[in-house]
Amino acid sequence: MIKQSNLTVKGQVTIPKDVRDALGLKPGEPVEIDWQGGTEALIRKPIRNEKADIEAYKARVREVSRRFAHLREGRPTDEIMREIRGDDPFPP
Known part of the structure; x- marks a missing residue:
C-alpha cells in the first residue's frame, strides 16, 4: 500500500x-x-522492551523515594510544613 x-x-x-x-x-x-x-x-x-521500561520506572521511583526520604521520618505534617516555609505562619 x-x-x-x-x-x-x-x-x-x-x-x-x-x-x-x-x-x-x-x-x-x-x-x-x-x-x-x-x-x-x-x-x-x-x-517496546517492557523489561527495560519496568527497570527505568523502578529507577525513577527509587530516585523520588531517595529525594523525599526526609518525609518518612514520622514527624507531624505541621512540623515539616514549618520547616519548608521557614517560619510558623500561624503562631500559637
Missing part, C-alpha cells in the same frame, strides 16, 4: 489515519524512521 503526504516547512509529515490505526500509533508516541539509503525510508512503530 502506498500513501502520500506533504512535508511541512518545519519538516513534519502527517501519517495517514488508516496507517496510524493499522500500526496502533497514538499521539505523542515515538515512531522509528529507518533510512534505507538513497531515496527510501521506513517508518514503523518501535518494538
Whole structure:
C-alpha cells in the first residue's frame, strides 16, 4: 500500500489515519524512521522492551523515594510544613 503526504516547512509529515490505526500509533508516541539509503525510508512503530521500561520506572521511583526520604521520618505534617516555609505562619 502506498500513501502520500506533504512535508511541512518545519519538516513534519502527517501519517495517514488508516496507517496510524493499522500500526496502533497514538499521539505523542515515538515512531522509528529507518533510512534505507538513497531515496527510501521506513517508518514503523518501535518494538517496546517492557523489561527495560519496568527497570527505568523502578529507577525513577527509587530516585523520588531517595529525594523525599526526609518525609518518612514520622514527624507531624505541621512540623515539616514549618520547616519548608521557614517560619510558623500561624503562631500559637
